[in-house]
Amino acid sequence: MMENLDAILSFLPMRLKKARRAKGLSLDAVAKLSGVSRSMVSQIERGESSPTISTLWNLTKALQVDFAGLLEDDQESRVEILRSNDVPTIENHG
Structure with missing residues (x-):
């Protein structure tokens, strides 16, 4: 999970x-579905309000998304492209 609160608050609304x-x-x-007011949901999505853990939990349950997954660093940024020449070959001798 990202340690930087500012980074989390920057991508959380978009997610x-x-x-x-x-x-x-x-x-x-x-x-x-969440019990969170429409105006609060809108403010959170626009990045104008920071949700409490309870509010965020209710939203993730309503949206059926993983709570921790919303807070993790973007998986796409961890993709590393390897060329076939750079990958060792595993041979089966059995």
């Missing part, structure tokens, strides 16, 4: 909005 849109849910629907 929540992306998860909501992927589920095809409106702000109103997420508000009803």
Whole structure:
């Protein structure tokens, strides 16, 4: 998990909005499912409000997404491309 709170707060709104849109849910629907007000959901998605752990937990349950996954460093940034010449060959002698 990323240690930098500023970094988490910079990508968290985008990830929540992306998860909501992927589920095809409106702000109103997420508000009803999570118990978080529509205006608060909107403020969080715009990065205007930092959610409490409880609010974030309720949103992740409503969106059916992994709580810890929202806070982790972006997996795409860890992808390393290896050329076939750089990878050792494992031969089966059995």
